[in-house]
Amino acid sequence: MRWLIRRVLRKGKGSVSYEEDIHYGEVLTIGRASDQAIFLPDLRAALRHASVTPTGSGQYRVESLIIAGIRVDGQITYATTVGAGATIEIGTTRITLLEARQDYDAAVEVAPLDRSEQAAASARRAKPTSLSQTWLAKRWPSWIGFLAVLVFGLLLPMASHVAAPLDKVLRAAPLPSLASWSSGELDAAHHFFGQDCRSCHENAFLMVRDTACTRCHAGTPAHADPARFNVPELGDARCATCHKDHNGTRGMIDRDQRLCADCHADLSVRTQKASSLPDIRDFGRDHPQFHVNLPAWGNDGTFTPKVTPWNATLKENSGLKFDHAVHLKADGLNTPKGRKTLTCASCHTPEPGGAAMKPIAFETMCRECHALGFDTLAPDRQVPHANVGAVVYTLDEFYARRALEGGYEDARAPTIVRERRRPGSPPLSRQEQVEALAWARDRAREAARTLFTGKACVTCHSIAPPSGPEGDWRIAPVRVAGAWYTGAGFTHARHTTMACADCHAGAERSKASNDLLIPGIENCRQCHAGGEAPDGKLASTCIACHRYHQSDMLTLDRRR
Amino acid sequence: MHASFLTHARSRYLWIALALCVASITAYVWHDPGIAPNGGTWLGYTLGTIGALLIVWLMLFGVRKRSYASTLGSTLGWLSAHVYLGTALILIALLHSGFQFGWNLHTLALVLMLAVIFSGFFGVYAYLRYPTLMTRNRDSATRDAMLEEVAEIDQNALALADGIAPEIHAVVLRSIQNTRLGGGVWTQLRARDGSDLAIAKVRQAIAERATQSGGAGKPLQAGQTLVAMVDFLAGQTDDRQTEALRKLIDMLSRKRALATRVARDIQYQAVMEIWLYVHVPLSFSLLAALLGHIVVVFFYW
Numbered sequence: 001m002r003w004l005i006r007r008v009l010r011k012g013k014g015s016v017s018y019e020e021d022i023h024y025g026e027v028l029t030i031g032r033a034s035d036q037a038i039f040l041p042d043l044r045a046a047l048r049h050a051s052v053t054p055t056g057s058g059q060y061r062v063e064s065l066i067i068a069g070i071r072v073d074g075q076i077t078y079a080t081t082v083g084a085g086a087t088i089e090i091g092t093t094r095i096t097l098l099e100a101r102q103d104y105d106a107a108v109e110v111a112p113l114d115r116s117e118q119a120a121a122s123a124r125r126a127k128p129t130s131l132s133q134t135w136l137a138k139r140w141p142s143w144i145g146f147l148a149v150l151v152f153g154l155l156l157p158m159a160s161h162v163a164a165p166l167d168k169v170l171r172a173a174p175l176p177s178l179a180s181w182s183s184g185e186l187d188a189a190h191h192f193f194g195q196d197c198r199s200c201h202e203n204a205f206l207m208v209r210d211t212a213c214t215r216c217h218a219g220t221p222a223h224a225d226p227a228r229f230n231v232p233e234l235g236d237a238r239c240a241t242c243h244k245d246h247n248g249t250r251g252m253i254d255r256d257q258r259l260c261a262d263c264h265a266d267l268s269v270r271t272q273k274a275s276s277l278p279d280i281r282d283f284g285r286d287h288p289q290f291h292v293n294l295p296a297w298g299n300d301g302t303f304t305p306k307v308t309p310w311n312a313t314l315k316e317n318s319g320l321k322f323d324h325a326v327h328l329k330a331d332g333l334n335t336p337k338g339r340k341t342l343t344c345a346s347c348h349t350p351e352p353g354g355a356a357m358k359p360i361a362f363e364t365m366c367r368e369c370h371a372l373g374f375d376t377l378a379p380d381r382q383v384p385h386a387n388v389g390a391v392v393y394t395l396d397e398f399y400a401r402r403a404l405e406g407g408y409e410d411a412r413a414p415t416i417v418r419e420r421r422r423p424g425s426p427p428l429s430r431q432e433q434v435e436a437l438a439w440a441r442d443r444a445r446e447a448a449r450t451l452f453t454g455k456a457c458v459t460c461h462s463i464a465p466p467s468g469p470e471g472d473w474r475i476a477p478v479r480v481a482g483a484w485y486t487g488a489g490f491t492h493a494r495h496t497t498m499a500c501a502d503c504h505a506g507a508e509r510s511k512a513s514n515d516l517l518i519p520g521i522e523n524c525r526q527c528h529a530g531g532e533a534p535d536g537k538l539a540s541t542c543i544a545c546h547r548y549h550q551s552d553m554l555t556l557d558r559r560r
Numbered sequence: 561m562h563a564s565f566l567t568h569a570r571s572r573y574l575w576i577a578l579a580l581c582v583a584s585i586t587a588y589v590w591h592d593p594g595i596a597p598n599g600g601t602w603l604g605y606t607l608g609t610i611g612a613l614l615i616v617w618l619m620l621f622g623v624r625k626r627s628y629a630s631t632l633g634s635t636l637g638w639l640s641a642h643v644y645l646g647t648a649l650i651l652i653a654l655l656h657s658g659f660q661f662g663w664n665l666h667t668l669a670l671v672l673m674l675a676v677i678f679s680g681f682f683g684v685y686a687y688l689r690y691p692t693l694m695t696r697n698r699d700s701a702t703r704d705a706m707l708e709e710v711a712e713i714d715q716n717a718l719a720l721a722d723g724i725a726p727e728i729h730a731v732v733l734r735s736i737q738n739t740r741l742g743g744g745v746w747t748q749l750r751a752r753d754g755s756d757l758a759i760a761k762v763r764q765a766i767a768e769r770a771t772q773s774g775g776a777g778k779p780l781q782a783g784q785t786l787v788a789m790v791d792f793l794a795g796q797t798d799d800r801q802t803e804a805l806r807k808l809i810d811m812l813s814r815k816r817a818l819a820t821r822v823a824r825d826i827q828y829q830a831v832m833e834i835w836l837y838v839h840v841p842l843s844f845s846l847l848a849a850l851l852g853h854i855v856v857v858f859f860y861w
Contacts, residue, residue: 047729066726066729068737069734076737129741130826130833131829150851153668183857247596259594
């Protein structure tokens with residue numbers, strides 16, 4: 001096999017000459033030993049460093065003969081098959097495998113590396129020795145981070161504020177949407193529309209306007225008329241001054257005492273005496289006595305409860321005669337169903353909402369003992385309650401029937417009434433009927449008088465006799481105002497852990513129904529302090545009992 | 561001894577930062593907004609403004625550091641202030657947030673800020689610890705000088721090995737090829753110079769060759785070191801060669817010690833720099849998040 005070995009000789013600056021040599025042999029040996037086909041006088045070459053064997057079809061097999069391996073095309077290897085053009089580097093020599101040409105079977109070029117090539121080669125092989133030479137960088141990650149946060153955190157959501165369909169896309173994709181702008185959870189009541197930020201945030205860079213609130217809260221009562229009460233806090237207040245959303249599911253209602261006390265501490269001065277409300281700073285320290293809604297009637301008989309400052313000697317007039325002491329006797333009462341001990345809850349049961357108590361109902365609470373019977377011969381018969389006309393009508397009908405049927409065993413009754421009618425006996429004559437019905441009318445009137453003035457109605461009610469022969473019996477109206485405290489939102493429901501007597505003290509000793517069993521402020525102050533509760537009491541700001549939106553003349557959107 | 565950036569100007573910025581923290585905490589405790597504390601109260605806006613200005617100013621340190629001609633305070637002073645006021649920023653930002661967190665842009669800004677600051681803490685640690693170690697490791701040489709010495713030893717070792725046996729020459733050649741100082745990020749940080757790997761490969765190659773040549777010569781036992789291998793070969797040579805081998809071993813040991821020192825030097829430098837590759841890019845993400853946070857707050861006022 002004929003090898004062409006072409007040696008590149010460098011002479012001075014840039015001048016190059018070639019020297020060609022022929023080698024006979026199957027294998028081209030490379031090394032520092034003198035018997036090598038390519039002799040390299042370089043300490044970095046082993047005596048027998050490597051061998052090159054043509055494999056035909058223009059390929060060469062390069063094998064390292066030492067454990068250090070050989071660098072072919074820049075890579076250390078022990079044995080490899082390469083095509084023409086591959087380079088082998090040993091020390092400062094580069095051997096390039098060439099295509100066989102003319103009458104040679106194989107060809108190589110041996111060239112020394114000049115100084116700049118050596119430097120380039122070692123620089124190529126040198127590994128980074130500082131982080132700045134590695135893939136690590138600061139500039140492009142900074143740009144990427146900056147732009148990514150800006151685009152995905154700010155610009156895309158901002159664009160979706162303008163173009164609503166984009167918002168849908170962002171929410172569907174796992175990309176930050178306008179939701180990522182939310183500074184906190186919305187109030188629970190606002191969750192159902194909270195996905196659409198624009199329902200409140202209508203205009204970019206403008207505060208949420210009240211009209212956004214009144215779109216739903218149109219009918220909500222306002223506080224007071226800013227035109228009448230010239231207080232900046234009232235006129236300039238936005239909904240969001242107090243109601244700051246994105247503060248949690250129960251974060252909308254500001255219970256801070258200052259919201260009220262800032263104005264109400266000296267309200268008459270602030271409103272130039274337009275307001276007649278007393279100054280209030282704190283429930284615990286500076287709050288006037290309660291006012292109670294006492295039942296009263298106008299001259300025309302209409303119910304016009306009177307708001308009256310509470311005091312310990314105050315009496316109420318509900319129109320009812322009732323002795324709590326008798327009914328609440330500890331050893332019980334005799335009733336048709338045996339001995340029974342009544343408690344407050346026997347009559348006073350809470351309304352469904354739990355705030356107030358249901359009205360007292362005669363039918364379910366009183367009739368069991370206080371039966372409205374009127375005739376000892378018919379002890380099961382009773383008159384209806386409350387309707388005077390119906391009472392009289394019932395009595396008239398009852399005795400008319402007794403008179404016409406006969407058989408009414410009363411010694412005072414005429415014979416025709418006492419006489420039992422037998423089947424087949426002739427009907428009453430006209431004369432007899434007139435006589436029987438006259439008795440019946442008299443008997444009914446007597447029974448009515450007995451009921452009203454004697455044993456039934458008068459027990460609990462104030463009764464006035466009929467003004468004339470055709471007039472009705474008159475019963476004084478009975479009722480309470482429903483809510484005793486009009487200005488505050490007291491609810492029994494939140495006081496169920498208390499005993500009734502804790503607040504309604506003395507009920508079990510009250511002998512007269514005009515005893516006012518509704519407590520004053522000192523009773524509440526036993527447990528409730530004001531805005532701050534340093535002495536272990538319950539801190540209660542104004543909002544605990546009062547409402548801000550309480551006007552009965554104004555709603556948030558217009559006058560009523 | 562020169563003043564560290566922590567004690568610069570009698571720790572002036574430490575006291576300024578502490579005063580800022582105490583003032584912020586006092587205001588936060590005293591302030592009672594009526595609702596849960598948040599960034600929307602007047603104190604929230606105040607703390608937010610202070611925090612935002614601090615972030616911008618802290619980032620300007622990167623500019624000041626490069627302005628060699630600047631006379632606006634010394635770079636050491638700036639670094640001292642950068643560290644202390646950056647630390648105070650944690651408190652100011654947390655108080656600004658009212659400790660309300662969520663999956664939103666605002667908390668992203670906070671998290672990025674904390675990541676930047678805590679990566680900075682690592683930088684403080686590295687700057688306090690590694691310069692001393694680096695000086696001790698270099699032992700008044702420079703890295704270039706050590707590298708030159710390594711190259712010199714390589715040349716001498718090759719010459720010496722050539723005088724002993726071709727196998728030894730090959731082993732030394734291989735060792736030179738495999739001594740790679742530096743490398744990727746992980747290699748630099750772990751201070752691996754590749755010489756252990758080289759020895760393992762050399763051993764493996766020799767064992768393979770011994771097997772291939774049909775058991776000519778004793779196969780090397782697993783666990784033998786380069787030194788043991790040289791000793792094994794030395795058993796078959798005369799006294800002059802043994803002496804040369806001893807010399808070679810000394811030379812290679814010295815080279816290895818040098819290589820280890822260079823690798824350690826690279827490691828110290830890498831550790832002192834690596835945190836900046838987190839600190840700086842994250843600070844720019846933070847700047848974007850801060851920008852977003854401020855714009856969003858007023859966009860949806």
